[in-house]
Amino acid sequence: MNTKANPNEQLRCAVPLMLQWFAENQRDLPWRRDRIPYHVWLSEIMLQQTRVEAVKPYYARFLAALPDIKALSECEHDTLMKLWEGLGYYSRARNLQKAAQQVMTKHGGEFPHTYEEIRALAGIGDYTAGAVSSICFDLPEPAVDGNVLRVYTRLLCDARCTDEPAVRRDIRETLRKIYAETPEGTRGTLTQALMELGATVCVPNGAPHCQCCPVRDLCEARRCDTVSQYPVRKEKKSRRTEEYTVYILQCGEKIAVQKRPDSGLLAGLWELPHLDGRRKAQQAIDDIAAWRTGAAELISLRSCTHIFTHIEWHMTAVHLLVTKMPERFTWVTPEQLASETALPTAFRICLPDIITDPN
Ligand code: SF4
Numbered sequence: 001m002n003t004k005a006n007p008n009e010q011l012r013c014a015v016p017l018m019l020q021w022f023a024e025n026q027r028d029l030p031w032r033r034d035r036i037p038y039h040v041w042l043s044e045i046m047l048q049q050t051r052v053e054a055v056k057p058y059y060a061r062f063l064a065a066l067p068d069i070k071a072l073s074e075c076e077h078d079t080l081m082k083l084w085e086g087l088g089y090y091s092r093a094r095n096l097q098k099a100a101q102q103v104m105t106k107h108g109g110e111f112p113h114t115y116e117e118i119r120a121l122a123g124i125g126d127y128t129a130g131a132v133s134s135i136c137f138d139l140p141e142p143a144v145d146g147n148v149l150r151v152y153t154r155l156l157c158d159a160r161c162t163d164e165p166a167v168r169r170d171i172r173e174t175l176r177k178i179y180a181e182t183p184e185g186t187r188g189t190l191t192q193a194l195m196e197l198g199a200t201v202c203v204p205n206g207a208p209h210c211q212c213c214p215v216r217d218l219c220e221a222r223r224c225d226t227v228s229q230y231p232v233r234k235e236k237k238s239r240r241t242e243e244y245t246v247y248i249l250q251c252g253e254k255i256a257v258q259k260r261p262d263s264g265l266l267a268g269l270w271e272l273p274h275l276d277g278r279r280k281a282q283q284a285i286d287d288i289a290a291w292r293t294g295a296a297e298l299i300s301l302r303s304c305t306h307i308f309t310h311i312e313w314h315m316t317a318v319h320l321l322v323t324k325m326p327e328r329f330t331w332v333t334p335e336q337l338a339s340e341t342a343l344p345t346a347f348r349i350c351l352p353d354i355i356t357d358p359n
Helices: 007-025 037-047 052-065 069-074 077-084 091-106 115-119 126-137 146-156 165-181 187-200 220-224 281-286 334-339
Strands: 240-251 254-259 274-276 297-307 311-321 330-332
Touching: 007 146, 007 165, 007 187, 037 052, 037 091, 037 126, 052 077, 069 091, 077 091, 115 126, 126 165, 126 187, 146 165, 146 187, 146 220, 254 334, 281 297, 281 311
Parallel strands: 240 311
Antiparallel strands: 240 254, 240 274, 254 330, 297 311
16 A cells, blocks of 8 residues: 555544544534434435535425435336436436335335445445445444545545545445444544545645644645645546437427436436437428428527536527427426426526526
């Protein structure tokens, strides 16, 4: 291991400092007000790839609609997708429901209490299993995410590549030993303290706020003035670009939507009709003759871009007034679009204001 410090000793000394700092500085977040497994689990899943401020309204709305695991397990697919609409990474919601159904059938409706049983639920990996195990059940199981890796590698000047599964496993094992030595009743707080430190002090973007860091006197990277070198990551692959012409087909007040396939990107959600490639106005009209939507009048044409993790969609959004409503599409009102139809952000950004905000 390429580290200049004794990791166990450094970490052992850091634990009480982080616990005290967390007690005095933690943010008041809705999912920290209790340690109910359903709440902690839901928040951890929502917070993956999503900012805290963006998650707050979703978390409140989700719990208002589905207050317990039983309600989640029985929820209609379209209702679930609507509750998740705009959060992205929709497989998270599908897995949440699958896991809720597992809790109902395999665990009699009670959230399991052991790391192995929690880890076996759908959509729960090492990180989430560690978070729920430690926060809800005080188990000595760390939750190692990007925030924790940043603090860890800087604290110890650990120059191994954190994208390597074996390195992450080793860091997790090292932390597990530290957790096992941490007094009972404080393991969940340690998990939260590590996450909080990485999110608010040893921040992911820009310079860390070392002057207010509780472990600044222990931090090897700060001592060596090499903070920006950690964590070591693999070079990111560039995103693939895909081009589409997306149609907003409006007949009276209704617009055409269709269901996406049950597998692949945005599986099972609604979408606007679209064709591969980008078209100019007349070509866009000519190329949908087979859809039999009747005469088309062009209202607007504009460019939109949506970025997924690995793909960029470059779209030409074509708003057409049409005269027929063929059955190949589902025709929905603006009100249905707002309240019932889960249309992912990639398509929602193509809609003109007149449809998203008819008033
Ligand atoms: Fe991060 Fe600075 Fe704290 Fe080190 S001292 S853990 S670099 S915030």
